[in-house]
Amino acid sequence: MTDYKMKNWGRLIKxxxxxxxxxxxxxxxxxxTPxxxxxxxxxxxxxxETVYGMLLSRLGIDLAQEKADVGMKHDLLERIYAKLLSNEILTQNELTRLTTLQxxxxxxxxDLLAGLVYSRYLFSIDKLIGARELLLKIEPFINWHQDRxxxxxxxxxxxxxxxxxxxxxxILREEQLRVSNYMNTANRFEQANYYYHVAFAHHRYYSFQQxxxxxxxxxxAFSHQYKPLFQLKLYSMRGVILNDLHRYQEALVEFEAGQDLLRNVSTIQTPLQWSSLYNNIAYCYECQGLFSEAVSFYEEANHFEEDLHTVINWMRASxxxxxxxxxxxxxxxxxRERFTVLHHQYQWDLLKYASGRNLELTKLKEIEEMVFSYFEQQEYYSLTLYYAPLWAAFYxxxxxxxxxxxxxxxxxxxxxxxxxxxxx
Incomplete structure (x- = not known):
């Protein structure tokens, strides 16, 4: 047994x-001695190890049987966790067994692993509050070692x-605690997942170089692995980041790689994936001022899967x-009533009024006061950088x-x- 597993047996004895x-x-x-x-x-x-065996035996627990039982549970949890990371659907038997381990x-x-895997399952079915509440219960028991x-x-x-x-x-957790160091002994796909999500956080925080x-x-970390859906996510995210760094041709190369992957791997050819990729390509053209190409790709994206985020982008490019x-x-x-996301509604208001023939000073001010402070509060800087100068020109x-x-x-x-x- 490893030292860490033996420490677990110590906690089991207690x-x-x-x-x-x-x-x-x-x-x-x-x-x-006591x-x-x-x-x-x-x-x-x-x-x-013999000492652990004698102590557990005195408590009526067979160490060999306990090790075998824990090993089977551990293997089950690892299989389920791997499926969740790969966006695979759990069988009813797997879900039942996972639930009984809680x-x-x-x-x-x-027990920690069972709770963490179940939290990841809740996340996969969009029960985010339940996932977070379970994580808060587990957090005090995390020892912060290179363990599972x-x-x-x-x-x-x-x-x-x-x-x-x-x-x-x-971002702060990685910068201050370097939690990625704990992932060094995890499998490479889990490492790649973590770094992808850190990249995603930096992108949404506008720290594009990071x-x-x-x-x-x-x-x-992901190299030499065959998980086409995650590979597509890497192409798309790298393309989006390069686009925001104004490295447009490099971004389009990444998006083209994503298209090649989608064309050749039938298992990931879903309307959502095509729509998302075409939306990213359209935005890349929009950022270059190539509005005809942008409108064409936004329209294509929406044909694959109706997405109101794509629709509002399509409106803006048009x-x-x-x-x-x-x-x-x-x-x-x-x-307007079809949109439920507030910044979509506000963009609809801005574009609808901007495209009208009869601008009025009082209406301009009403929309300005409603929208731009919200964009600032929510850190929608890219939206502010487009719409605020437009409104200034109207004034x-x-x-x-x-x-x-x-x-x-x-x-x-x-x-x-x-x-x-x-x-x-």
Whole structure:
């Protein structure tokens, strides 16, 4: 047994001794001193395996049987966790067995692993609050060693942080604690997953150079593995990051690699994957001012799978292209009430009013006060950098230079934030 597993047996001895209401003297007599037992139970010393066997036997537990039972549970949990990481559906038998392993006590590593795998399962079915609540119960029992409980905790908690848009938390944890060091002994796919998510957090935080650094590490860790869906995610994320670094041709190379992969691997050819990839390509063209190409790819993306995020992007590109016919058709087909995400609704308001013929100063100010402070609060800097100068230009047409100045200040603040984070 490894030292860490022996420490687990020490905790098992303590748990069962307390459950049976026995004192250390009662269990230790004839085997070791009570003080030595105390150090075994608390993981201060590692005893001979025969000592663990005698102590557990005194508590009515067969060490060999216990090891076999734990080994089977461990193998089951690893299989289920691997399936969850690969976005595979659990069988009813697997889910039933996973559920039966759940406990309110986390005295043993196997209990921690069961809880962590179940938390990852809850995440996979979008029960995010339940996943987070379970993680909070488990967190005090994580020892922060290069062990499976720590590695799974890092992986699962990173996923949950992302779901709650807590990008800064992921970044700070890696910068201050270097939790990736605990992943060094995990399998390479888990390492790649973790670095991918750190890259994702940096990208959403506008620290694009760091995002590129971590996506490159993720790609290196993932090399020589056949998991096409994750490979597609790597191509797409690297393309998105390069696009935001204004390295457009390199971004398009990544997106082209993603298209080749999708064309040749039928198992990942879903409308969602095609839609997401074409949306990214469209945005790359939009950022270059190639609005005709952008509109074409946004339309193609929406044909694969109707996505209101793609629709609002399609509207914005159509406005920039000056294509009133397409824009008006989109407004008719997608009225404001169809959008449920607030920044989509606000973009709809901005574009609808901007495309109208009769601009009014009071209406401009009403929309400005409603939208731009929200964009700033939510750190939607890219949206501010597009819409605030547009609104400033409208104000200048009315000679309302004070209001125009306010909009330019919004844009300047957003630009400075992006600059600071990109240079960090």
């Amino acid at each position: 748990f069962h001794r307390q459950q049976q209401g026995l004192k250390q003297d009662d269990v230790a007599v004839g085997i070791c 003080s030595y037992l105390s150090r075994i139970e608390n993981g201060v010393v590692i005893a001979e 406990t309110e006590s986390f005295q043993q590593e196997i 409980a720590t590695q799974m905790y890092i992986g699962v908690s990173t996923n949950v942080h992302l779901s709650f848009l807590e990008f800064r938390e992921i 995002a590129l650094y971590y996506i490159n590490i993720a790609t290196q 406005y920039q292209q000056g294509n009133e016919e397409v824009l008006n058709t989109l407004f008719c087909n997608y009225p 200048e047409d009315f000679h309302a230079y004070k209001q125009a100045s306010i909009c330019f200040k919004y844009a300047f603040f957003a630009s400075e934030k992006v600059r600071q984070r990109m240079s960090s």
